[in-house]
Amino acid sequence: MKKPKKETRDVIAKHVRWTEALRVVRAYHPEVTIILPEEKIQILPGDDVRAAIAPMVGVIRRALDAGVGQWHGYTETCRVRQVRLLLSHYFHYHEGCIGAEELDLLLEDLLYVHKS
Structure with missing residues (x-):
């Protein structure tokens, strides 16, 4: 039996990663402090x-x-x-x-x- 392929969790829409979602939130709501892993x-x-x-x-x-x-x-x-x-x-x-x-x-x- 073949394992089903894991899918990434889509946050905003299909194929939108969580890091991109955080960038969108930060762009429209600068009062929200979000630190991305590379930051x-x-x-x-x-x-x-x-x-x-x-x-x-x-x-x-x-x-x-x-x-x-x-x-x-x-x-x-x-x-x-x-x-x-x-x-x-x-x-x-x-x-x-x-x-x-x-x-x-x-x-x-x-x-x-x-x-x-």
């Missing part, structure tokens, strides 16, 4: 990761504390995981710039700093 902030080895992500961590924490979204857990581990996921939409970490455990410790520290 992520590149963090290279040797860059100051803390300085790059600290402002965004503060914004995320204040927004979630204010009820813009909601925390997906109350433990520090859950919060770090949620912030790491949100940051992955804005930053691309190149190999060798920071490890996963180091990033978790940094996020835990930044979440504590922005708590006050």
